[in-house]
Amino acid sequence: MKKVYSIHPILVFVLAQLAWLSLLGIWITWYVSNYIIFNRVGDKISPQMVPKTMNIVALVLGLVLLGLILAGMYLIFIYLNRQLQVTKMYDNFIANVSHELKSPLASIQLYLETMSRRRISYDRRKEFIELMLKDTRRLRNLIDSILDVSAIEQRKIAHSFQIYTTQEIFPDLINESISKFKLSDTAYTIECNADGQCVLDRNAMLIVIDNLIDNALKYCEKLLNIKFEVTTDKKWIHIKVSDNGVGLPPKQTKKIFKKFHRVYDKKSPNVKGTGLGLYWVKEIIKYHGGKVSAKSAGWHKGSTFIIELPIYGVSKKGFLKKILKRSQMHFK
Numbered sequence: 001m002k003k004v005y006s007i008h009p010i011l012v013f014v015l016a017q018l019a020w021l022s023l024l025g026i027w028i029t030w031y032v033s034n035y036i037i038f039n040r041v042g043d044k045i046s047p048q049m050v051p052k053t054m055n056i057v058a059l060v061l062g063l064v065l066l067g068l069i070l071a072g073m074y075l076i077f078i079y080l081n082r083q084l085q086v087t088k089m090y091d092n093f094i095a096n097v098s099h100e101l102k103s104p105l106a107s108i109q110l111y112l113e114t115m116s117r118r119r120i121s122y123d124r125r126k127e128f129i130e131l132m133l134k135d136t137r138r139l140r141n142l143i144d145s146i147l148d149v150s151a152i153e154q155r156k157i158a159h160s161f162q163i164y165t166t167q168e169i170f171p172d173l174i175n176e177s178i179s180k181f182k183l184s185d186t187a188y189t190i191e192c193n194a195d196g197q198c199v200l201d202r203n204a205m206l207i208v209i210d211n212l213i214d215n216a217l218k219y220c221e222k223l224l225n226i227k228f229e230v231t232t233d234k235k236w237i238h239i240k241v242s243d244n245g246v247g248l249p250p251k252q253t254k255k256i257f258k259k260f261h262r263v264y265d266k267k268s269p270n271v272k273g274t275g276l277g278l279y280w281v282k283e284i285i286k287y288h289g290g291k292v293s294a295k296s297a298g299w300h301k302g303s304t305f306i307i308e309l310p311i312y313g314v315s316k317k318g319f320l321k322k323i324l325k326r327s328q329m330h331f332k
Contacts (some may be wrong), residue, residue, distance in 0.1 A: 017070070017073060020066060020070060020073075024066055086260075101139065101142065104135035104136070104138050104139050105135075105139070107131070107132075107135050108132050108135050108136070111128040111131060111132050112132075114128070115128060145276055145277075145280070146276065159201040159204060159287060159323070159326075159327055160201050160202070160203070160327055161199050161200065161201050161323050161324050161326075161327040162199070162200065162201075162202070162324075162327075163197050163198070163199055163312055163324070164197065164198055164199075164200055164202075165197055166194040166195065166196050166197060166198050166230070166232060166237055166311075167192060167194050167195065169198065169200060169202070170192055170194065170228075170230045170239065171190055171192050171230075173202070173205055173206050173209055174190055174209060174228050175190075176206060177206060177209040177210050177213055178213070180210065181210075181213055181214070181217065183213075183224070183226075186223075187223070187224045187225065187226065188224075188225075188226045188227070188228065189226075189227050189228070190228045190230075191227070191228065191229045191230070192228075192229075192230040193230070193231055193232075194230045194231055194232045194237060195232050196232055196237070196311040196312065196313075196314065197311065197312040197313065198237055198309055198310075198311065198312055199288070199289075199310075199312050199320045199323065199324060200288065200309075201284075201287075201288070201327075204284045204287070204288075205284070205288075207280065207281075207284060208280075208281050208284050208285065208307070209241075211277040211278065211280060211281050212241045212281065212305055213226065213241075214277065215277060215278065216241070216243035216245055216303075219243075219245040219246050219303075220243060220244060220245040220246070221245070221246060222244065224243070224244070225243070225244040226241065226242065226243045226244075227240075227241070227242045227243075228240070228241055229242075232311060234311075234314065235310065235311055235314050235315035236290075236308045236309065236310060236311060236315060237308065237309040237310070237311060238306065238307070238308055239306070239307040239308075239309070240304055240305070240306050240307075241304065241305045241307075242302060242303070242304040242305075243302050243303055243304075244302045245302055245303055246299060246300055247296040247297065247298055247299050247300055247301045247302055247303055248294065248296035248303050249296075249298070249299070250296070250298075253293070253294045253295055253296065254293075254294075256278050256294060257278050257279055257281070257282040257292065257294075258279060259275070259276065259279040260275040260276070260279075261275050261278075261279070281305075285307055285309070287323075288309055288310075288323075289309070289310050289316045289319045289320060289323070290307060290308050290309040290310065291307075291308050292305065292306065292307045292308075293305075293306050294306070
């Protein structure tokens, strides 16, 4: 059994295709040779013994069936290829998470060993404790992010949706996130020209903004300049988050929202992470009845993330009423 599983799936697929094509070749050869024989001695055989129509129908049906088999094999190949890609991304995720876990653990261990083996001053001890607390918070955030993504996928997160005024809630959320990252006043601008109301889970939307700011910080090789724009049209709220980071190649603008996906390129800075941040953003926005996309003019030309959310009472009325009702029922 071990030998069977050691064969590469793509090789199995190629061999299966060759087998079916060989069968098809043999079938066609058999049919042609019989056809030649019947042509040569056909006048000596009774017409009732040569059902030409049936032979042609059988051949056509056989070819159709073989075509369906080949199409099925092709679909299996596509599915298998996608699974291999997911497995590869999962392996990268495990490697990245292992590194993210080992780094703070090693730091905490070093501080504890130093404190246990040496006599250090009170101020120095206090500094070590603060650094260890910082590392434990880093570990907790990493574990929480993994657990939260799992809960989102299993529909186990209890969202607290409420109705907010668009003009007020988004500047409030952006400023709260900015204060968390301690950005300077020159590192960002906020433009909010929005009307109407929206239905949000405030904490979940704060996670979205936190992830976008964190992403901008990680992939910026110079002084950060991030711009927030909030506008509305007749049906939708548009939130644009633009940065001056390294940017994205065009082929990556959709892939970056996939689970575990990381951008590996010589031009991109070597940033450690789990590959879950933007996937988390996409899932949260989807729960709000919206959608998120990204665009970039290319490397070193920055990136722009565009979030679209429905305006309450105008767009997706049934969906928004449903999530409000579900939220109220859960928290009663």
